[in-house]
Amino acid sequence: MVSARLSLFSGTSIGWSSAVGLVLLFAVCGPQARAQAGAPPAPAQAPAPLQIPGVTSRAPAAIAPAPAAAAVASATNSVSAPSGYQLSANDQIAVEVFGEDDLRSVARLSGDGSVSLPLLGAVRLSGLTLAQATARLTELYGRDYLVNPKLNVSLVGYAKQRFTVLGQVNRPGAFEMPEGASGGVDILEAIAMAGGYTRIAAPERISVRRRGPNGDEIIRVNAKRLARESGSGFRVQPGDTVTVGESIF
Numbered sequence: 001m002v003s004a005r006l007s008l009f010s011g012t013s014i015g016w017s018s019a020v021g022l023v024l025l026f027a028v029c030g031p032q033a034r035a036q037a038g039a040p041p042a043p044a045q046a047p048a049p050l051q052i053p054g055v056t057s058r059a060p061a062a063i064a065p066a067p068a069a070a071a072v073a074s075a076t077n078s079v080s081a082p083s084g085y086q087l088s089a090n091d092q093i094a095v096e097v098f099g100e101d102d103l104r105s106v107a108r109l110s111g112d113g114s115v116s117l118p119l120l121g122a123v124r125l126s127g128l129t130l131a132q133a134t135a136r137l138t139e140l141y142g143r144d145y146l147v148n149p150k151l152n153v154s155l156v157g158y159a160k161q162r163f164t165v166l167g168q169v170n171r172p173g174a175f176e177m178p179e180g181a182s183g184g185v186d187i188l189e190a191i192a193m194a195g196g197y198t199r200i201a202a203p204e205r206i207s208v209r210r211r212g213p214n215g216d217e218i219i220r221v222n223a224k225r226l227a228r229e230s231g232s233g234f235r236v237q238p239g240d241t242v243t244v245g246e247s248i249f
Contacts, residue, residue: 078154087125087133089113090159095137098150103141106156119145130155161238163190168202168244170195177238184235187223190242197244203227205245210237 078094087093089111097103107115113126120140125133134153141149161177163185175193177185185193187206197203203224210217219234226233236242 078156079158081130081155084129085155086127086129087113087155088159089126091155092157092159093125093133094154094156096152096154097141097146098152100146100149109159163236163238164241165190165194166241166243167206168198168200168246170198184237184240187221187234187236187242188227190236191223191244200247202245202247207243207245208234208236209241209243211239 087109089109092106092108093115094106095104095117103118105117107117109115109126110122112124114122114124116122117137120137123137123140125136128136130153134151137153138149138151141151162174163177164174166172169191171194173194175190187208191197191203204222206221206223208219208221210219221234223234
């Protein structure tokens with residue numbers, strides 16, 4: 001004969017009918033009933049993945065932390081300057097101070113030949129070669145700001161070189177030097193760029209005003225004779241002002 005009482009949960013005595021009721025309660029109410037009855041909770045189970053026809057469900061992959069962005073210095077394309085080239089107004093240069101990223105700069109020389117640089121302010125570099133400009137800035141940075149600075153000065157772009165043609169030409173005005181015309185442009189080509197002579201022009205009476213080390217000088221040019229001769233003629237240089245005279249007849 002089955003005993004009318006059973007021993008459950010650490011020796012606590014309950015009736016047979018009560019034991020059956022607890023079993024049914026656990027089955028129906030699940031974890032809540034187990035907790036109320038003092039039983040340990042059942043281990044949590046992950047929900048089954050949603051099944052959609054034609055779609056494979058996968059657990060999301062762990063997202064790796066993004067690597068820190070590396071600092072990328074902007075590369076500046078320099079131009080190849082002729083040996084001994086001297087900086088002049090409106091030239092654009094790049095100054096790189098090694099180990100001092102905040103001192104790197106790209107700047108254009110002003111009309112008076114100076115350039116504005118971090119810490120130093122305005123520094124006159126016109127008339128200096130790139131090597132001389134490097135030595136000058138190295139001295140200035142090392143004097144008050146840096147210990148044994150290492151830097152480099154490179155040419156980024158040439159200044160726009162211009163000349164002017166006035167007088168008896170069809171399109172007087174200022175003109176840019178052609179690309180690669182570092183030694184100047186032939187005076188006949190300069191006249192052609194200005195639209196050629198007018199009908200009252202005097203090609204034999206051309207004056208060229210040129211700025212020299214001792215001030216402006218006036219050069220007389222007979223372009224009519226140059227046109228008849230072979231070989232190289234007179235070359236107009238940047239900054240020159242060419243004036244074509246008027247015929248007196």
